[in-house]
Amino acid sequence: MIELFESAIWAIDPRYFAQHERIILKMIETGHVDSALVEKRLESRPVMQIAVVGSGSAGLVAMATASLASSSADKGTQVAVIPLQGPVTKNGGYCSYGSKDIIAWLDKANANADISAIVLHTDSPGGAVDGTEALANTIRNSRKPVVAFVDGLAASAAYWASSQAAEIYISSGTTAWAGSIGTLIQHVDRSGQLAAMGMKVTYITADRSTDKVKGNGTEPLNEEVISMFKADLNTINDTFIAAVEKGRGDRLGTKEDVFTAKVYNGKDAIKHGLVDKVGSLQDAIRAAAKLANNPNSNHKSSSNSKNSEMSKFPKLASLFGFAPSASAEVTAETEVTEANAATAEQAIAALETRATTAEANLATAQASVQTLTTAKTELETKVAQLETWKKNAGSVVPKTQDELNKTETPAAEKAPWEVAADKFRDQITS
Numbered sequence: 001m002i003e004l005f006e007s008a009i010w011a012i013d014p015r016y017f018a019q020h021e022r023i024i025l026k027m028i029e030t031g032h033v034d035s036a037l038v039e040k041r042l043e044s045r046p047v048m049q050i051a052v053v054g055s056g057s058a059g060l061v062a063m064a065t066a067s068l069a070s071s072s073a074d075k076g077t078q079v080a081v082i083p084l085q086g087p088v089t090k091n092g093g094y095c096s097y098g099s100k101d102i103i104a105w106l107d108k109a110n111a112n113a114d115i116s117a118i119v120l121h122t123d124s125p126g127g128a129v130d131g132t133e134a135l136a137n138t139i140r141n142s143r144k145p146v147v148a149f150v151d152g153l154a155a156s157a158a159y160w161a162s163s164q165a166a167e168i169y170i171s172s173g174t175t176a177w178a179g180s181i182g183t184l185i186q187h188v189d190r191s192g193q194l195a196a197m198g199m200k201v202t203y204i205t206a207d208r209s210t211d212k213v214k215g216n217g218t219e220p221l222n223e224e225v226i227s228m229f230k231a232d233l234n235t236i237n238d239t240f241i242a243a244v245e246k247g248r249g250d251r252l253g254t255k256e257d258v259f260t261a262k263v264y265n266g267k268d269a270i271k272h273g274l275v276d277k278v279g280s281l282q283d284a285i286r287a288a289a290k291l292a293n294n295p296n297s298n299h300k301s302s303s304n305s306k307n308s309e310m311s312k313f314p315k316l317a318s319l320f321g322f323a324p325s326a327s328a329e330v331t332a333e334t335e336v337t338e339a340n341a342a343t344a345e346q347a348i349a350a351l352e353t354r355a356t357t358a359e360a361n362l363a364t365a366q367a368s369v370q371t372l373t374t375a376k377t378e379l380e381t382k383v384a385q386l387e388t389w390k391k392n393a394g395s396v397v398p399k400t401q402d403e404l405n406k407t408e409t410p411a412a413e414k415a416p417w418e419v420a421a422d423k424f425r426d427q428i429t430s
Helices: 002-007 016-031 036-044 070-075 099-111 130-138 157-162 191-196 223-251 268-270 283-294 305-309 313-318 338-394 401-405 416-429
Strands: 011-013 049-054 061-065 075-087 114-126 127-128 147-156 168-169 177-179 263-265
Touching: 002 147, 011 157, 049 283, 070 099, 075 099, 075 157, 075 283, 099 114, 099 130, 114 283, 127 157, 147 157, 147 283, 157 177, 157 223, 168 268, 177 268, 263 268, 263 338, 338 416
Parallel strands: 075 114, 114 147, 147 168, 147 177
Antiparallel strands: 011 127, 049 061, 049 075, 177 263
């Protein structure tokens, strides 16, 4: 279990990891867990709730459990509030639900006809990479608008997921944080500790299992293994960055490299485009309800309505790389009105027609070139024959009177060059 923990690839804020590393490793090593504490923690874990946003101008928000009766739908807009809190792992653990649990809640909210929008209530240092990409994709492809609320911290894997929401609110400009866009692997070399205990570990592997024990915790890492881990990290990190760039679009600032894994307070996170506004959970809920109630909103990140509009223009959607299905959730990088999209669609159709005509003309031209090439070859062959006849005719000696008195071979039985030679001789003797 130690080695599995040590070799996992994490997208987690290193400060949180450093604070809890000794405790976590000790618990795993000794197997000692306070069962009463675990039970208490499990009972206190947040679960999905339903917020009802009143239809009045104040937009009052009332919270209830996920078992809220559908009869309450007429009192306002229902928004599912889904927690993304604590360290994130694929299957969850003592402290928090896993990415699979959050995905299940998102699917449930999308399938519930009474729920109009979703808020991702985030307070997390990040977690394991495994499962995070799937969670981010689920948020991005949600059929209902998703707004993220950073309630203190959205770092690393938690920011990866939150960055796919239509909007991101953060609880404070100075005491809440977002970012840490980066990945890491932690390796603990326990060889010194084992040696002090008089223990030496020997691994025996199959002849072809040369990579089986690379990166184990009982010996130092060599350069080969470090390079291998770095290659994996760079690939995953590129996926992480690409997701953030896609989710945030041109809202990301360009004056500072935000992909160094630095964590920003709310004010700086807004400046660099990592989040949108400072606000409360209620503000985020109201924003989600507003997106749900205004499907034709021109808000740049209202991806659900953008995809619905773009689905009317499949060629244009394909040109911009959008999914063809109206149910797929995408974020348009450019504001495209329906009129402009229709014009562009017509322009694409005209270009396709011109391209088809050009291809037909090209085929005709190629056929003509082939015909001319064949004719040229035939003419060159005839010219060569004439040159040969001319040469042969020039070598013929004029006939004597006796030869002329002899019976001539019929012209039809002579070779072409013989006929030409006879004419040549006739011209000379005449």
